[in-house]
Amino acid sequence: MVRIFALLSAVLLCAVFVPVPDSPSAQSSWAEGSPDLWAKVNPSAVQDGGLSFICPMDRDVSSKTPGSCPRCGMKLVAGIPDSKEYPIEISTQPRVMEPGKNIQLTFRIEDPKTHTLVRDFEIVHERLYHFFVVSQDLSFFKHVHPELQSDASFRLNVRLPQPGMYRVLSDFYPKGGTPQLAVNTLLVSGGGFELAPATLVPDLVAQRAENTDVELVTEPARPLAGRKTTMFFRLKPNNGIEPYLGAWAHMLAADSDLIEMIHSHPIRVTDHAGEYKQLEFDMTFPRGGTYRVWVQSQRVGVVNTVAFTIPVGD
Numbered sequence: 001m002v003r004i005f006a007l008l009s010a011v012l013l014c015a016v017f018v019p020v021p022d023s024p025s026a027q028s029s030w031a032e033g034s035p036d037l038w039a040k041v042n043p044s045a046v047q048d049g050g051l052s053f054i055c056p057m058d059r060d061v062s063s064k065t066p067g068s069c070p071r072c073g074m075k076l077v078a079g080i081p082d083s084k085e086y087p088i089e090i091s092t093q094p095r096v097m098e099p100g101k102n103i104q105l106t107f108r109i110e111d112p113k114t115h116t117l118v119r120d121f122e123i124v125h126e127r128l129y130h131f132f133v134v135s136q137d138l139s140f141f142k143h144v145h146p147e148l149q150s151d152a153s154f155r156l157n158v159r160l161p162q163p164g165m166y167r168v169l170s171d172f173y174p175k176g177g178t179p180q181l182a183v184n185t186l187l188v189s190g191g192g193f194e195l196a197p198a199t200l201v202p203d204l205v206a207q208r209a210e211n212t213d214v215e216l217v218t219e220p221a222r223p224l225a226g227r228k229t230t231m232f233f234r235l236k237p238n239n240g241i242e243p244y245l246g247a248w249a250h251m252l253a254a255d256s257d258l259i260e261m262i263h264s265h266p267i268r269v270t271d272h273a274g275e276y277k278q279l280e281f282d283m284t285f286p287r288g289g290t291y292r293v294w295v296q297s298q299r300v301g302v303v304n305t306v307a308f309t310i311p312v313g314d
Contacts, residue, residue, distance in 0.1 A: 052064055052065075052078055053065065053066055053067070053076035053077065053078055054076060054077060055069035055076055055077075056075075056077055056122075056173065056178065056179050061076075062076075063076055066078075075122075083178055084112050084113070084177050084178060085112060085180070085182075086109050086110060086111065086112060086118065086174055086177060086180050086182075087109070087110045087112065088107055088108070088109055088110075088170055088182050088184065089107070089108040089109075089110070090105060090106070090107055090168075090184055090186075091105075091106045091108075092104065092105055092106075092186070093106070096189055097160065097186065097187070097188045097189065098188065098189060098190060099160060099161055099162050099163050099188055099190045100159060100160075100161060101159065102157055102158075102159055103157070103158055103159065103160065104155065104156070104157050105146070105155065105156045105157075105158060106153050106154070106155050107129070107146055107153060107154040107155075107156075107170065108152075108153045108154075109154075109172065109174065111174070117151075117152045117153075118152065118174045118175075118177075119152040120174070120175035120176075121148070121172060121173060121174055121175055122173040122174075122175055123173075124171060124172065124173045124179065124246075125245040125246035125247060125250075126245045126246045127145045127245065128145075128148055128154075128172065129145055129146045129148070129154050129170065129171070129172045130143065130145060130170075130171035130172070130245075131143070131144050131145065131146055131156060131168065131169070131170055131171070132168065132169040132171070132252055132261075132263070133158065133160070133166055133167075133168050133186075134166065134167050134168075134169075134252075134254050134258065134261070134292075135160070135161070135162065135164060135165075135166055136164040136165040136166065136167075136195070136196075136198065136258070137164070137198045138198045138200065138254060138256070138258075138292040140160070140161055140162070140166075141252070141294050141305070141307065142158070143250065143252070143296060143305075144156060144158065160186070160188050162188070162190070163188050163189060163190030163191065163192055163193040164187075164188060164193060164194070164195070165185060165186070165187055165188075165195060165258075166185070166186040166187075166188065167183060167184075167185055167254070167258040167261060168183070168184050168185070168186055169181060169182070169183055169252070169261050169263065170182045170183075170184070171263060181261075181263060183261055197256050197257040197258075198256045198257070198258075198292075199256070200256045200290040200291075200292060200309050201309060202290065202309050202310065202311045203308060203309040204216055204308055204309075204310065207306035207307070207308065208306075209304030209305060209306050210299075210302045210303070210304050211299050211300065211302050211304065212235050212236065212237075212241070212297065212299045212304040213235070213236045213237075214233055214234065214235055214236075214295065214297075214304070214306045215233070215234040215236070215276075216231065216232070216233055216234075216293075216308050216310075217231075217232040217234070218230065218231050218232070218310070219232070222311070222313055223283075223285055223310060223311075223312045223313065224285075224288075224312065224313045224314070225285050225286065225287050225288040225289075225312055225313065225314055226284065226285075226286070227284065228282055228283070228284055229282075229283045229284070229285065230280060230281070230282060230283075231251075231280070231281040231282075231283055231293075232278055232279070232280055233249065233278070233279040233280075233281070233295055233297075234272075234276040234277070234278050234279075235276055235277045235278075235279065235297060235299070236275070236276045237276075238271060238272075238274055238275060238276050238277045240299045240300035241277050241297065241298070241299045242298050242299065242300070242301075243298070244296060244297055244298035244303060247265040247266065248265070248266045248269045248279055248297065249265065249266055249279050249295055249296060249297040250263070250264075250265060250295070250296045251263070251264045251265070251281055251293060251294065251295045251296075252264075252293070252294050253283065253285075253291050253292070253293045253294075254291065254292055255287065255289050255290070255291050256289055256290050256291070256292075257289075259287075260285075260286055260287065260291075262283070264281055264282075264283065265281075266279040266280055266281055267280055267281060267282050268280040279295075279297070285312040287312075287314075288312050288313055288314035289311075289312055290309060290310070290311050290312070291309070291310050291312060292307055292308075292309050292310075293307065293308050293309075293310055294306070294307045295307075295308075
């Protein structure tokens with residue numbers, strides 16, 4: 001927990017409030033596993049098993065014929081592409097960011113082989129770029145979509161409410177590459193600026209969003225680090241619930257020191273006697289601690305965002 005804040009404290013000694021590259025210890029992943037695990041798969045073994053097409057995001061979904069992933073809607077791809085990490089440069093205007101004021105973020109993505117700007121992207125869940133922002137105390141969460149510009153950069157205007165550190169997660173898919181999840185850090189200046197991990201109190205009480213109630217049940221009841229936890233989100237009332245950005249729901253989990261950030265989608269959706277719709281997620285929490293978990297779903301055109309705080313044992 002101390003690692004990331006020691007790194008950021010060193011940055012502050014330079015008195016510069018700019019995007020900070022991700023620390024080597026930080027992790028971002030899909031709950032189903034990150035795309036770099038493809039490099040460990042033997043392509044000939046896949047062909048021998050007759051599995052020719054896989055989902056770029058949910059790699060456990062495969063088919064012998066072309067089509068779309070039934071879980072996330074992404075186009076299945078032939079073969080297993082080589083894993084490549086695409087560096088992101090994030091610049092801000094103004095350079096010194098202040099709370100509550102408009103900030104323009106510009107994102108430039110580099111091809112790791114040619115070191116040129118990437119210009120072509122695949123659509124991921126109905127957008128070219130998904131951007132998640134989480135504040136240092138985990139009280140602020142935002143999921144937005146930067147717009148592609150004519151110079152191949154992406155741009156976004158955002159207001160960050162308070163001084164401190166913000167962890168940002170970029171989700172995009174360069175054409176010819178692999179889906180990317182990249183974590184960066186933004187520092188916002190202002191009175192009371194302090195780098196300290198969040199103090200989270202477990203909160204598993206049912207949540208009320210814009211027009212939906214959401215209840216969480218986990219199996220096991222007390223999740224353990226390194227072991228699979230099944231998370232059941234029960235949405236009420238069970239009418240008018242519809243896909244949101246190409247999936248039944250989007251989930252982001254972050255631990256209290258913002259080292260771990262995990263993005264996931266439901267593996268199964270079921271109706272229960274008309275009483276509620278149940279969204280089932282598989283999750284493996286990498287470390288013990290306390291995690292804030294946000295889930296976004298949509299009902300009759302309204303996006304519902306709720307957050308739960310989950311203790312995870314070692």
